[in-house]
Amino acid sequence: MQITAKTFGMFQNQEVTEYTLTNTNGVSLSAITYGAIVTKIMTPDKNGQIADITLNVESLEDMVAHRPFYGAAIGRVAGRITDGQFELDGQSYQLDVNEKGNQLHGGPSGLDTKLWSAETKSEDDAASILFTLTSLEGENGYPGNLEVQVEYRLTEKNEWIIQYTAKTDKPTLFNPTNHIYFNLTGDIKQPILDHTLQLASTKYGTLADRNLPTGKLEDSKGTAFDFSEPKRLREAVLSDDSQIKPASGLDHPFVLDQKDQPVQAILSEINSGRRVTMTTNEESVVIFTHNKVMDAYTIKGEPAQPYAGLTLETQALPDAINHPGFGNIELRPEETYHSQTTYRFDTI
Numbered sequence: 001m002q003i004t005a006k007t008f009g010m011f012q013n014q015e016v017t018e019y020t021l022t023n024t025n026g027v028s029l030s031a032i033t034y035g036a037i038v039t040k041i042m043t044p045d046k047n048g049q050i051a052d053i054t055l056n057v058e059s060l061e062d063m064v065a066h067r068p069f070y071g072a073a074i075g076r077v078a079g080r081i082t083d084g085q086f087e088l089d090g091q092s093y094q095l096d097v098n099e100k101g102n103q104l105h106g107g108p109s110g111l112d113t114k115l116w117s118a119e120t121k122s123e124d125d126a127a128s129i130l131f132t133l134t135s136l137e138g139e140n141g142y143p144g145n146l147e148v149q150v151e152y153r154l155t156e157k158n159e160w161i162i163q164y165t166a167k168t169d170k171p172t173l174f175n176p177t178n179h180i181y182f183n184l185t186g187d188i189k190q191p192i193l194d195h196t197l198q199l200a201s202t203k204y205g206t207l208a209d210r211n212l213p214t215g216k217l218e219d220s221k222g223t224a225f226d227f228s229e230p231k232r233l234r235e236a237v238l239s240d241d242s243q244i245k246p247a248s249g250l251d252h253p254f255v256l257d258q259k260d261q262p263v264q265a266i267l268s269e270i271n272s273g274r275r276v277t278m279t280t281n282e283e284s285v286v287i288f289t290h291n292k293v294m295d296a297y298t299i300k301g302e303p304a305q306p307y308a309g310l311t312l313e314t315q316a317l318p319d320a321i322n323h324p325g326f327g328n329i330e331l332r333p334e335e336t337y338h339s340q341t342t343y344r345f346d347t348i
């Protein structure tokens, strides 16, 4: 497996390095030390044509200025925390807020805005980048000094394996994800409406105003949120469903079934023949279909159109700390946090 490195830019007078892992099948993954952001994933289509199947802006300057989250390591807590408030061990906390009075994606200086250290490793059947970061007590309002590692591993089986590990010196919260957006056409001018999605999921979380979870989980069977059989995204994203209309698309958490399920998600696109198969030990996946034009920046020189890509953000359910039954995102000194998500790339 090949590993190359180059300077991607400068952040606060420090060099940002881009590492590229390449296997012998023409699949490569590039990621930078700023925000542990994946800058591209190149895969062949059914005719062997290699293209980038992810969304990202062209420059570090755009990433820093606009924080689009594309491909970024997100935390301490992915998603929204209502009013930036929570209780832990009887103590109330007020986090820094950064979207309509809530905390989104770890706050104004979340993990995606930090310069991580990195080391690479190459083996016969895989190559990896191990990113490491210390998030200090009080950052974005969180208790505890947090040591975080996230490893991106590319294998000769065309798998991108993400492993998060974390330790804290005081009880805190941790619910990370990667904010990758896929567009399997390899052409940013084509929306993802005709991608096909299948999910091992029978429940989804509903949203209220400010895109906040209501705390309710609804059955998806027979609704726009039912992807138990392969379904084109347009049938959901353009539906009149009362949960989809306000968001102009999907921006919802789907509870994942893991019992006896070999995979949790399959995303494919018929013309390129590309397919991504996702397995994870996380309880849910937030699927956001990039529902509006983002006119502050371009992607590969093109406008960032609605439905330019979709995320598969594996995580515990959003705002879990504030909703009983949404899972446990508390991390305590005696514990080590582990999560693993694999995206495998092939063609059909």
Ligand code: GLA
Pocket (backbone or CB within 6 Å): 068, 069, 079, 211, 251, 286, 288, 311, 313
């Ligand atoms: C997540 C949220 C969306 C949006 C994106 C970032 O997917 O659920 O509402 O904020 O992040 O643009």
